[in-house]
Amino acid sequence: MTTNPTSDLRRLNPRIVAVVLLIAFVIVIFNALSTGAYTIRLGELIRVLFQGPARDASGDSVAHAVFWNVRLPRVTLAIVVGASLAVAGVVMQGIFRNPLAEPATVGVSGGAAVGAVIAITLGLSRITLGVQVFAFIGGTLATAVVYGLSRVDGKTDIVTLILTGIAINALSGALIGLAVFVADDDQIRTVTFWSLGSLGLATWRAVAMVLPLAIIGIAMSTRFSRTLDLMSLGDRPAEHVGVPVERVRLQTIAIIGLLASSAVAATGIIAFVGLIVPHILRLAMGPKHRDLLWSSALLGAIVTLLADLAARTLLSPAELPLGVLTALIGAPFFLWLLRKMRTGESTWS
């Protein structure tokens, strides 16, 4: 038995990744807060920040209003939603044992959007959390259906996974279309919003609804970091080392449902954040979920902030729907990853 004493791990130290991500996070936040139709310069930004949300009597009340009522809720929502989607992606890829799994591509976000749209059409948007609860039910149901249908002999077949996603997305598209058909003008505007995804309707109320669910979901996901590592052995071997696979599966599906649906309920479908972010981090520092979860939350927030910044500045004063922008970048990436996997260049990464 001769061994080859080499290392083929090209991994960055998680501490370095953490420092880089945190610096990038702060820079991107300040940029996102100051840039827009009304520019708030850094000095002004810091001044209105320390003034607090109470109305400013002496100084520039426009900057104050833009910062506290428009920018800050929007930036906060981008952070929360981006982190939720990226963490949902990590957990999903872990239990599906497949790096192509992502809330939007496999139809979970579509299911959540259908739930939200049904709630709006039924007039439930007036009830607190009405839309969110329906989005959660839709998203969780879609996760369970995709999971059930795409597994053969304890493994997720890539082709079946993607085809199931196509079918569920087609079905959600049709159901959303049906809802548009019966909805009145006002409702239609909100319904279209769900399928394209946008942070344009960001309010403190939206933040208040998503934030607790995101915190619960992300906190719960960290309890599964070791288990998700063990799941990469496959269901049976994971069971053999003591993982209660069936129970873990149900719990993680609930977490994915919670994170993806609350994000979709607040901003509509923002695709591919959950796909790209974990993939980049796995390449950078390896697949261990302990590091992957927190770093994905951070990078998910950064990516969503950047995408939203681009969405509202590229064609300003017009605003691109955010979901359209992430899909424009994400879809080619998805195709590249799919191609790479199908040609066997890299079975999984």
Add this chain to the structure above:
Amino acid sequence: MTSIIKCENVSVIRTKKQILHDITLEATTGELVAILGPNGAGKSTLLGVLAGDLIPETGTVYYGGKNSSEFSQSDLAKIRAVLPQRVTISFPYSVEEIVEMGRGPRLADGDEGLVESAMRRLEITDMRKRLYRTLSVGEQARVSMARILAQDTQLMLLDEPTAVLDIGQQEKLMGIIRTLVDEGRTVISVFHDLNVAMSFADRVVLLQNGKQLGSGKPRETLTASTLSAIYEHEIEVIGVNDDTGPVVIPVQKKTSPRPER
């Protein structure tokens, strides 16, 4: 010698086909039991029953005298480790990370030592930083065996541990397994290679079409007539010397007629 595992009158039926008929088997401390038989004899199914993966239609499995239904998944992980025929790892983990997975969902003090000693035993310490997927099949087999060893259970259930190894690696791995048994562990393993069973096993169990056709010491049980009947091919067992056990070889017919279709 204490009874570590026992299955009594086990029968398994899958899709209306009876895969195991009334199997009874027991293994004690310091024993290496080989399960042998042709393809489709029910060897892996029996191993699945012993591992607690499959609930038999009739019969009971006992671990240390206790009914297997009393054990949870995490209890079982402390009692038995299972080496499947092949493991595909879905993300790029390193050798060290995979061996450490043998320690299960909750890492504790002392786990590091178990992982280290398992890697030392399988001689994979210097490939600890390599990616599992870049290893040869032989190296992967050793990593998997190290993971099983790191689980540190009294009972180890192995499904063809030597299937992908060359003869040198096979002897080395069997030597390691034999040492573990001599130190007091219990190993039940499926083998295709009758000679491996002949040289290393304390006891063999012969299966054909789900029935137990014999069990006992290898030299007494693996006879030319029994093997020829089970494998439906003429087999000779030739004595070499007292140290190296007898060798099992299939007889080549000089003019073998083409099988009629």
